[in-house]
Amino acid sequence: MNPQENRIAKLLRIHGQVQGVGYRESMRQQAHRLGLTGWVRNRRDGTVEALVCGRAEQVDLILEWAKQGPRFATVERVVVIEAEVAVSEEFEILFSA
Secondary structure, eight states, X not given: OXXXXXXXXXXXXXXXXXXXXXXXXXXXXXXXXHTOEEEEEEOTTSOEEEEEEEOHHHHHHHHHHHTTOXXXXXXXXXXEEEOOOOOOSSEEEOOOO
């Protein structure tokens, strides 16, 4: 069975008070717990962007988490875009874009 089978990917753009509140590290930990791969990074416009790849159920769970974020975040909205599944074996924090 191909490990990429039954995997989906979503590109998330998280708006609100989401930088400087531990959002990226919290998302990395949550993605790791859910068995997701991909990445998360800050953007110069103040948003956080993430590519999440995994089984639909796990992607749905991180989408729900993303709408709340960590304790000190204030999420205003999450824009979700269909994406190509990335070939990666981990979930990492990237440099800002």
